[in-house]
Amino acid sequence: MLDVVQKFIQKVLRELFRRRRNLKLGLYGPPNGGKTTLANRVCQDWLGEDMGIVSSIPHETREIKIKEQISIKSGKKELSFNLVDTPGIATKIDYEDFVKHGLSVKKAKQRAKEATKGVIDAIKWLDDMDAVVVVLDSTYDPYSQVNITIIGNLQARNIPVLIVANKMDLKKSDMKKVEAAFPQYNVVGISAKYGKNMDKFYEALFALVK
Amino acid sequence: MLTLQFVPYEEVEELTSNERIKKLLGMVKDERIVVLEGRLRKQEEAELIRRTMEEINERFKGIEVSVVYPEKKKGTFGRKLKSNIAEMLLGDRQGLTILGPASLIKEIRKDPDKIQLFTQERKAKKKKR
């Protein structure tokens, strides 16, 4: 009986501390969706600086990156968090794809090796997130197993999820399709690159972490 | 040569998550396309990706996975997810999980006739016997 009480108290304490310490907001998704572009946009908007390197070659981000203490404001509301940019999650990595993008064979093999480690880290860090923004390229089919695995795992861990349908500036973008694929989630269509709909995105962030 | 391997649910039901993933990944690394009756748990899916990443090298380029639900219609994924949280966490025998080596799937994508070709080859072989 005492054991139960103790466990309960521990749980309450943990919850309290969870609120006290800085909230970790993760950016997750498949490679090339625009996670780092969005991270840079957020950092530019509120800190006036960039966060990471963006590239058209997939697996540009191969290490977890954290930007601490970002405070965003909207009217009287204020929200502080640590932004965590993660490597894109994939089920396959072929160094020859990087060669096709113009890398030397040596560099391509190195990138592939680092990319596999990046995916492993991203998965490991899932448990540490307090809330997650899943960034999808809205010109692609949203029904991919990687997307389903990421979102399913977040749901299984009770981590709140906001889905961003990115690259809405492109003609092929299909935001309706993303909404249809994940109807129980809030989906915001944005262009991280051109800063379109960012106000809607910030509003959704407030709603996400309340 | 293309080999399809069917794995009935019974064959993985009693295994621990660890053993289950090891078995499936082993078959895929053996250049087989695996058709598993049922679905993995969400945590197992993530673990499968993690393990795959550990195994990737110049020859083994990773996997492709696809889950087919019997009643899956486009657009119903979310609703289904919501109503079946318990089921989703446990994994179950509903649906099919298809997984294979990424490089092999890429070849088939480039040339879908290959599958037909392979199956015809098999039939021809059988007839000979």
Ligand SMILES: Nc1nc2c(ncn2[C@@H]2O[C@H](COP(=O)(O)OP(=O)(O)OP(=O)(O)O)[C@@H](O)[C@H]2O)c(=O)[nH]1
């Ligand atoms: N048209 C358009 N392109 C975008 C947008 N956002 C990102 N991109 C482009 O998409 C590519 C990938 O962007 P990143 O931000 O590096 O993507 P990522 O998700 O961080 O990728 P990884 O780090 O590899 O996982 C780059 O070429 C970006 O310029 C957008 O809103 N519109």
Ligand SMILES: [Mg+2]
């Ligand atoms: Mg990135």
